[in-house]
Amino acid sequence: MRIVAAPDSFKESMTAARAAAAMAAGIHDVDPGIDCIEMPLSDGGEGFVATVAGPLGAEVRTVPVRDALGRPHDAQFALSGRVAVLEIAEAVGLGQIAPADRDIMASATWGVGELIAAALDAGADDLVIGLGGSATSDGGAGMLVALGVRLLDAAGEPLSGTPASLASVESVDVTGLDRRLREARITIASDVRNPLLGPTGAAAVFGPQKGADPARVATIDEAVRRFADIAGRIDAADAPGAGAAGGLGFAMLAFLGGRFRPGIDVSLDLCGFDAAVRTADWVFTGEGGMDGQTLQGKAPWGVAQRARGLGARVVGFAGSLGQGWERLLDAGFTAILPISSGPAELQTALSRGEADLRRAAAAAVLLLREPADREDDR
The missing domain is CATH 3.90.1510.10 (Glycerate kinase, domain 2)
Incomplete structure (x- = not known):
């Protein structure tokens, strides 16, 4: 299995690079043999x-x-x-x-x-x-x-x-x-x-x-x-x-x-996204908050559109899900997962963002693995 970890930053919690590293760590917690390409992204703003x-x-x-x-x-x-x-x-x-x-x-x-x-x-x-x-x-x-x-x-x-x-x-x-x-x-x-x-x-x-x-x-x-x-x-x-x-x-x-x-299109082109995704099974992306406005050109939406055109499936991860997030499931995302591990004050949630994203990425891999791979885990 090959996964491209291509998140934007999670504002006030982690940079895009740290988010990509957390995703990769969670993926390898489940299976160190999975080929994971870390590709932090930005839509033109900070980072x-x-x-x-x-x-x-x-x-x-x-x-x-x-x-x-x-x-x-x-x-x-x-x-x-x-x-x-x-x-x-x-x-x-x-x-x-x-x-x-x-x-x-x-x-x-x-x-x-x-x-x-x-x-x-x-x-x-x-x-x-x-x-x-x-x-x-x-x-x-x-x-x-x-x-x-x-x-x-x-x-x-x-x-x-x-x-x-x-x-x-x-x-x-x-x-x-x-x-x-x-x-x-x-x-x-x-x-x-x-x-x-x-x-x-x-x-x-x-x-x-x-x-x-x-x-x-x-x-x-x-x-x-x-x-x-x-x-x-x-x-x-x-x-x-x-x-x-x-x-x-x-x-x-x-x-x-x-x-x-x-x-996001500029970032994807400069980072060589297309070449990486053509041989990938899944793309993991995300940012701090995802909702209906994500469809207005936000980085995860751009990733999903490009990846879908290249034949890869996409999972989005978010610190919080807002109104209209369900629409993303009709716009190129196979799944949208909140990373929070439970109720918490905002500052607490932000401080544990990397750990929560790592855990959520690991959980996603367990769900997405082929049945034969799951049998091998027993």
Whole structure:
């Protein structure tokens, strides 16, 4: 039997790599002879670089950038030949900012521009950028400033690109935008389909998660609208995904010529998923929570769709099952298993996630083994 262990992270409990290792340990608890391929995955959010660097045989480089508040910070990207894989959470991730320090009006994406410039400096001209987990909602203005775009107020003075500064923008000068970007291919790995503006836009949907109250949401939305309009790129604001990562999707699409692809598809391709699954009997996948929304492009759903097309059967594992999880059984999953070993407080459940996943993977193997194999166990 061959099993591919291809989970996403279980948020606040274990990384994708640790989840894959827990699955493999449970599988081998039952039968050390089972061929298990560990393939941790990411849909473009936190952990994207870490999950693809190994399969690509990429060099991981560390470079100095600014975080969302402009403080010095180290970020990593993966380099394989002329291909660079980046994740914006490395530069401006929400998790890097302590809750007491979060200030969305003073936060910007300068670090993303600096990370892109570092990849270009390293000789990359094919950039794969995972969007997710940002602490920002600046429409990508800070990134553009770091890449040479000038945002000017009525007096011709340069603006920083924070949401607070965008209310004063009167002109946008793109002549200084890094010329290397003209020849670069930019793939945007994201499952977010929100537009930039309005009630389903970046500020309204994701701003509250980053500390924006209703008044600030309205202020940010209007400031970013002004920026997009004055830049002459307002048409791109309605593009699906423009609202990803606080509007970075918009800036990458409208100014850098990026193209969107579902994050999990990008991850599966970079990790060599198809080749591994063609000779596999089962695929184990999962993440912290699975429900009806998993069908909206979440990593386990992407795994199930791809695996089913390759003739493999799929078992999903989840820390919790929410409303509508039963629909997953009609969408490529053979079984969905909660990993919890019993009632527990949230923090307790999170702390024992690896042990519970290991146990659940072992139980799944016992159920899935052929009858002859079960006889051998007696």
